[in-house]
Amino acid sequence: MGRILLAATLLIASIGTSIVSAQGPGWIRVAFINVGQGDSIWLHGEDQYDVLIDGGRLAAGPTVVAYLQNQGIDDLDLLIITHSDSDHIGGLVSVLRSTYTIEAVADNGLPCSTSICQTLTAELVKRGLTPTPLVAGQSLNAVLINLQVLNPQPILSGDDNEDSVVIRAVHGQIAILLTGDISTTAETTLMANDLPLQAQVLKVAHHGSKYSTGENFLATVQPTLAVISVGDNSYGHPAPETLDRLAASGAQILRTDQIGTIILYSDGNSFWTAQATYAVFLPLILREFSSPPPTPTPITLPSPPPPQVRITHIEYNPPGDDVQGEYVEIQNQGENTQALTNWTLSDQAGNTFTFPEFLIGSGQFVKVWTKAGSNDSQNLYWGRNQAVWNNDGDCAYLKDHNGGLISTYCYPP
Ligand SMILES: [Zn+2]
Incomplete structure (x- = not known):
């Protein structure tokens, strides 16, 4: 469904303005598509607003296109390219060559020169799409979902992984932190800049690399659920020490290489996967980020009523x-x-x-x-x-x- 908001350009606000949707939270679905090694994340609102973040490797492109087709969506309102690593952008070539209308594209603003990136750029040009560079502090209105941009910082580091687009997707009381391939260096910057990081769901950075997902970062995010998007690779992802840190944080870990595509639903108050219902959430202060957010107090909700x-x-x-x-x-x-x-x-x-x-x-x-x-x-x-x-x-x-x-x-x- 084409949306006026993003039809021509991205509607970008600063974090802190009109975070709470006037339409009520409705429900959303987030799929961490099993693309083998790589990332591809689809956010879908009950209102048919669709956002795709990354597309896995070149060989995974047909999988991503087929997955979206099977979900019955008719267009992509927003495509976000976190960074230009081949396991994030390769599959987007198929997406751009598909029949989907794509309303808007955003990226981290870092120029790239690899051949896969040049192929992708050529496909964007064919469609007349110019990516909007994202920067920390922006906020994208995806109707039911507010996408808070936490990275890259205003001055790019020049390192493609560290400059990954980091998005905190907020739906009512539920937040999902999507960290691209950042390492502990960028994690430290995000914490130092007092950006809102608390999230019940963490898409673990860089496929579980040992250089990402530090102890302090986990203590700040306080995830209930950690999703690792990973497949066969020669880098040792996910690293045992990262899995240990996640386990020590109390987060449940779900991995695409073990259970395939991971689908998450949120009604704005709680979230659940096909595997489990998560009734515990942190109240998130969504309105004011100019001052440091107060330390959230965990609240244990009563068990959700049985399905009627x-x-x-x-x-x-x-x-x-x-x-x-x-x-x-x-x-x-x-x-x-x-x-x-x-x-x-x-x-x-x-x-x-x-x-x-x-x-x-x-x-x-x-x-x-x-x-x-x-x-x-x-x-x-x-x-x-x-x-x-x-x-x-x-x-x-x-x-x-x-x-x-x-x-x-x-x-x-
Ligand atoms: Zn990657």
């Missing part, structure tokens, strides 16, 4: 062919959008359907059909060629991604 998702109907004996007509209807009766990703629906005989990546809005229904078909926002298809639901009585069990029973529906009553 219910099986509301089973069409087990439809007119005509059972396979073609059978479905289970499920409704989200809660107030919040709920991720059903990796949830299961099973019958008494143990036949089990696993939900794909899927969100259900408050009050919304979804039908899980026995037959095959193309999934959409209201219909999911099991793809079976025989009936599931017994005509003379059966039970359906809806379980969350941890196997917790959420709803049971038996018939005849």
